[in-house]
Amino acid sequence: MEPLLKVENVTKRFGGLMALAEVSFEVRPGEILGLIGPNGAGKTTMFNCIAGVYKPTSGDITFAGKDGVVRTNGLKPEKMTGLGIARTFQNIRLFGALSVLDNVRVARHCRTSSNFFGAVLRTRSQKEEEKAIIEESMRWLEFVGLAKHALDNATSLAYGNQRRLEIARALATGPKLIMLDEPAAGMNPRETRRLVDLIHAILDAGVTVVLIEHDMKLVMHICQRLAVLDHGVLIAEGVPEAVRADPQVIEAYLGRGAAHA
Amino acid sequence: MLAKLKPVLFVLAAAALAYPLMPFSNDYLLHVVTLVLVYMVLAMGLNILPGFCGLLDLGFVGFYGIGAYTSGLLTIHYGMSFWVIVPLACLNGALWGVLLGVPTLRLVGDYFAIVTFGFAELVVLFLTNEIWLTRGPLGLPGIEPVSFDFTWLNPDWYFELIGEVPYFYLAVAMVAFVWLVMRRIEDSRLGRAWFAIREDTLAAASCGVNILRYKVIAFAISAGIGALGGAFYARWSLFLSPDMFKFWESFLVLCMVVLGGLGNIAGALVGAVVLIVLGEGLREILPILGLAPETRFLAYGLIMVLIMRFKPAGFFPAIATASARNPLIKDLKKRLAGYASGEKSGTAA
Ligand SMILES: Nc1ncnc2c1ncn2[C@@H]1O[C@H](COP(=O)(O)OP(=O)(O)O)[C@@H](O)[C@H]1O
Ligand SMILES: [Mg+2]
Numbered sequence: 001m002e003p004l005l006k007v008e009n010v011t012k013r014f015g016g017l018m019a020l021a022e023v024s025f026e027v028r029p030g031e032i033l034g035l036i037g038p039n040g041a042g043k044t045t046m047f048n049c050i051a052g053v054y055k056p057t058s059g060d061i062t063f064a065g066k067d068g069v070v071r072t073n074g075l076k077p078e079k080m081t082g083l084g085i086a087r088t089f090q091n092i093r094l095f096g097a098l099s100v101l102d103n104v105r106v107a108r109h110c111r112t113s114s115n116f117f118g119a120v121l122r123t124r125s126q127k128e129e130e131k132a133i134i135e136e137s138m139r140w141l142e143f144v145g146l147a148k149h150a151l152d153n154a155t156s157l158a159y160g161n162q163r164r165l166e167i168a169r170a171l172a173t174g175p176k177l178i179m180l181d182e183p184a185a186g187m188n189p190r191e192t193r194r195l196v197d198l199i200h201a202i203l204d205a206g207v208t209v210v211l212i213e214h215d216m217k218l219v220m221h222i223c224q225r226l227a228v229l230d231h232g233v234l235i236a237e238g239v240p241e242a243v244r245a246d247p248q249v250i251e252a253y254l255g256r257g258a259a260h261a
Numbered sequence: 262m263l264a265k266l267k268p269v270l271f272v273l274a275a276a277a278l279a280y281p282l283m284p285f286s287n288d289y290l291l292h293v294v295t296l297v298l299v300y301m302v303l304a305m306g307l308n309i310l311p312g313f314c315g316l317l318d319l320g321f322v323g324f325y326g327i328g329a330y331t332s333g334l335l336t337i338h339y340g341m342s343f344w345v346i347v348p349l350a351c352l353n354g355a356l357w358g359v360l361l362g363v364p365t366l367r368l369v370g371d372y373f374a375i376v377t378f379g380f381a382e383l384v385v386l387f388l389t390n391e392i393w394l395t396r397g398p399l400g401l402p403g404i405e406p407v408s409f410d411f412t413w414l415n416p417d418w419y420f421e422l423i424g425e426v427p428y429f430y431l432a433v434a435m436v437a438f439v440w441l442v443m444r445r446i447e448d449s450r451l452g453r454a455w456f457a458i459r460e461d462t463l464a465a466a467s468c469g470v471n472i473l474r475y476k477v478i479a480f481a482i483s484a485g486i487g488a489l490g491g492a493f494y495a496r497w498s499l500f501l502s503p504d505m506f507k508f509w510e511s512f513l514v515l516c517m518v519v520l521g522g523l524g525n526i527a528g529a530l531v532g533a534v535v536l537i538v539l540g541e542g543l544r545e546i547l548p549i550l551g552l553a554p555e556t557r558f559l560a561y562g563l564i565m566v567l568i569m570r571f572k573p574a575g576f577f578p579a580i581a582t583a584s585a586r587n588p589l590i591k592d593l594k595k596r597l598a599g600y601a602s603g604e605k606s607g608t609a610a
Contacts, residue, residue, distance in 0.1 A: 051467065077467050078467075078468075078471050081468065081469040082469055089463075089464070093461045094460075094464070095456065095461055096460055097581070106454065108450075109454055109457075110468065114449065114451075115450075116446070119446050119448075119449030119450065120446065126449070129450070130587075131589055134589055134590075147600070150597060151593070151594060170467075173469055
């Protein structure tokens with residue numbers, strides 16, 4: 001099958017620091033790929049390169065998005081969102097002063113078009129668009145189970161719900177691929193179980209998932225394939241069982257965190 | 262609480278609107294109120310940048326000056342009607358907003374603030390030194406007042422607005438217009454994009470908002486509204502000089518916005534009332550105390566310090582409030598209320 005996202009020999013340097021070194025892997029449509037590795041391995045940097053926040057120092061990223069297969073390195077984040085890549089953040093980044101609904105409504109920005117004149121004149125197309133935005137936003141809030149909090153302030157949500165809101169916001173951009181950066185961080189076991197259900201529901205909705213996660217049990221449990229980074233180098237890629245048995249991985253990651261696994 | 266206040270506010274507004282027509286109305290008072298109204302427009306215009314987008318703009322007065330001189334010069338040299346001048350002045354302000362915004366909005370934080378400050382100083386320098394155009398420090402006297410020209414309908418129908426009363430009503434109309442525009446923008450795709458930029462720029466970009474473009478749009482609209490205030494001011498005061506547009510004015514408008522609550526439109530209006538009334542009051546009181554009128558700047562500074570200390574978010578900190586009045590959201594609220602009560606009875610059953 002044609003890969004959805006292809007990362008080829010991507011290198012990212014921050015001054016003297018090599019955060020990513022010649023990393024290559026691919027994401028296939030309809031799968032959950034786990035991107036794992038110890039702290040500081042370069043996982044978030046990889047997300048940022050894919051999402052257009054950083055431009056890779058060298059290498060190629062191609063995405064089979066809404067406009068066919070495109071080489072995306074150097075495109076801006078808003079362009080990547082438009083192409084169909086959505087992401088959440090390791091440190092929650094909600095629009096704190098806005099309501100839950102407004103957080104999701106902002107995400108419809110890239111799929112809507114009314115401008116200053118529409119807003120001021122309240123044209124019919126603008127009103128219809130606003131209505132559609134609310135409906136679509138509520139659909140995603142229901143999807144993550146936050147519909148009843150729609151008009152509350154985003155910061156009034158419990159921590160786990162804030163993470164779910166970030167996921168709803170990402171989904172509302174209408175992505176083909178969603179990248180979740182440590183979505184279970186700070187969640188209690190019950191919240192984590194609900195998160196696993198949510199991730200499966202995302203897949204069922206036809207959105208491919210890339211997941212950064214520290215909780216090895218969770219990763220082994222839900223990912224079809226794993227890619228393992230260590231010090232910016234991709235040291236293994238494959239099905240969880242194979243990765244778990246890989247001596248390099250055990251040394252770099254599982255070895256140190258054996259208690260986790 | 263607001264619901265109880267509503268009838269009171271309504272009566273106050275009606276009284277204020279009727280006051281100028283009363284035989285006992287006072288020209289000085291009307292002048293001050295009209296000045297308040299002009300600053301309301303300016304405060305609403307500036308509010309877009311620090312309030313909606315989180316951009317510290319110290320050069321807002323530059324656009325006010327551009328609007329005023331556009332209006333003044335077009336009146337003196339071409340005798341244009343106020344009604345033609347207003348859109349031209351707004352467009353000219355917006356144009357300079359874009360010209361300043363495109364190269365500088367890539368800068369962040371303090372650097373951006375400094376550049377806008379420099380821009381306002383440049384405008385004053387230009388107005389002072391380009392004597393061929395602006396008459397420099399001599400100022401522009403003899404600007405025609407606003408008029409309605411219906412002579413194409415009836416040769417006698419030419420009305421000039423003289424005195425304070427008509428300008429009061431004109432200013433009220435201008436405030437109402439800008440208020441409506443701002444409220445509608447606040448509850449729209451454009452307004453939400455701005456708020457997103459203010460709250461978290463990276464997350465906004467991840468939602469597909471083109472940050473630079475939306476900042477430039479904000480700058481253009483803010484500048485256009487500043488220029489609108491200027492265009493009115495020129496035809497009301499009938500005299501312009503460069504020192505009316507010194508940095509100090511930017512700071513004053515910024516104080517209004519901060520005092521009211523960054524991003525809150527009603528707050529901007531309240532800020533304008535409080536600071537202009539205070540300024541006029543101090544202008545009367547300070548000489549009695551044997552102090553120079555300029556010492557009122559100290560009082561403004563003191564107020565800013567006190568706000569920052571006791572009410573750092575201003576008096577009305579809520580943002581994006583306009584959408585609560587949108588029928589679509591009211592509808593949703595009802596739906597959610599039904600949903601919640603249905604859920605409760607559901608679990609009880
Ligand atoms: N913007 C940046 N500037 C400099 N160094 C960075 C930047 N972002 C990340 N790094 C460095 O790159 C390395 C990888 O970081 P990161 O991708 O956040 O790791 P992970 O998400 O796997 O824990 C770390 O050493 C980090 O300090
Ligand atoms: Mg990380």
